[in-house]
Amino acid sequence: MRTSISRRLLASSALAAGLWLLFAVGRWLLSRVQGPAAQLARLVPEVVPAGLLWGESGIWLMLALLVGAVSIALVHASLAEVTARGAGMFVPAWFATVAAGAVVGLALDLAVAWDSLGDFGPRGLLVGEFGAAAAAGALWGLGVGWMPGLVARASAPVVTAEGRPASSGIRSRWLVPAASFSVIAVLLSGVAAHAARTAAIEAEVAARQEAEAETTFGALPDPEAPGVPVPEAANVSLTGLDPAWCTSDRAMVLKGEPDAATGHRGMPIRLMNFSDQPCVIEGYPDVAFGDQNQHLLDVTIEHGGSFMAQDPGPQRIEVPAGGYAVTVLGWDAASPHGALVTKTVYAAPTAGMSRGSWPIDLDIVEGSTVAVTAWTLDTAPASSG
Known part of the structure; x- marks a missing residue:
């Protein structure tokens, strides 16, 4: 048996x-x-x-x-x-x-x-x-x-x-x-x-980027072009920051994937609380853009909503342990041909904190206006990079 x-x-x-x-x-x-x-x-x-x-x-x-x-x-x-x-x-x-x-x-x-x-x-x-x-x-x-x-x-x-x-x-x-x-x-x-x-x-x-370079997405890089590097942080004092704030030892900023509608663009940015305790965040993130020459791109940042997202307004929110907050960038589509374009996105939870960065090609060109919504809790975060 x-x-x-x-x-x-x-x-x-x-x-x-x-x-x-x-x-x-x-x-x-x-x-x-x-x-x-x-x-x-x-x-x-x-x-x-x-x-x-x-x-x-x-x-x-x-x-x-x-x-x-x-x-x-x-x-x-x-x-x-x-x-x-x-x-x-x-x-x-x-x-x-x-x-x-x-x-x-x-x-x-x-x-x-x-x-x-x-x-x-x-x-x-x-x-x-x-x-x-x-x-x-x-x-x-x-x-x-x-x-x-x-x-x-x-x-x-x-x-x-x-x-x-x-x-x-x-x-x-x-x-x-x-x-x-x-x-x-x-x-x-x-x-x-x-x-x-x-x-x-x-x-x-790499192959796609090489193909895009051949079709000249934006102007070719120019080592002699005038410009200033993107600062590591905005020139803002952080005096009196709440001890429970989502600082770099508790949270990290993650880039989302760009989305598009007719004539409009949007991209979420998420803040992930990787600590075992809640942390707080309030207001708007600090966002900047770098061009193909690794210089600060001349872009106007506006706090508020866009075609791609509504602005909930600045409010103090508590991000639970393992939870996410989200903000959405919105801008109008523009022709990148021959222009200074976004090759790098920089972001920090709030102005004055160190900025993280991600290489990415976006049709945010010199002179564009980008709307940024306030941080809000993200109850169903998508996979972030």
Whole structure:
């Protein structure tokens, strides 16, 4: 009977691995479909982070998926054996499916967040959607775990020589170490896949920027052009700043993605509180723009709303730990041809604080007017860069 149960467990774990791979590949295929059918991807648990599936990761992505499927099988088998009691394998196999999906998902989450961990330490886990794949993996296991459970279920109980039900225990000593090594392999292959994806995106961005340079987005850089560098901070005193203010040791400014409407442009900027305590912010951010010559671009900043966003007005807000505040820049589209254009955006939570910066091409040209809304709480922040 032990041989029968072991074969059932092997088949159950193989089924769990196949289902995980089916959901991972299926969601990716649905997301590639053009039209309304692409919305079906939202119904499939995201067992593999989108950060691995978006972009070209090549063979590393396929390796990460295969290693993930093998890890699902090994983790499932080891947990099912550890938790099994007697011949009742249905519930242990179901539970093992839930746990395997969560463990492998967490390893993939860590792989995607690896660069952020290196840059920001533990608070780097607050950037992006860390934990989403682990939660989706657990949800996947909860939804499909009954199928491996049915396969693993034994037809008759195993009994001892005294006629009492036997406890299955850990019968295969190699399973737990193998499962542990497989999870580490998932992490390493995920890091490699994410690095390959990042490299592919950077190469694509570089190629696009080179193509844009050939079409002369803005005037060509001129090392002899007059101008002044962008100051690191506005010339404003910060005397009397509230001790609870969102300073650089508590919060960081993150650039959003530009948006466009007919003749108008907009871009959110977010403030993320990465500390474990609330912090406060009030009023308007400090914003400046650098041109292609690394000089301060002559732009008029107006506090208020625009076509792209309404201004809530200056108000004192408390940003919870791990929470976000948001402001929106708005401007009118302009022709960049032959003009001094924005190549870098600078921003600080308030005037007088050190500015962060991001390289980006925007059609904010010399002489433009940019409207800036006041900080307000962002209850549903999008992925920020």
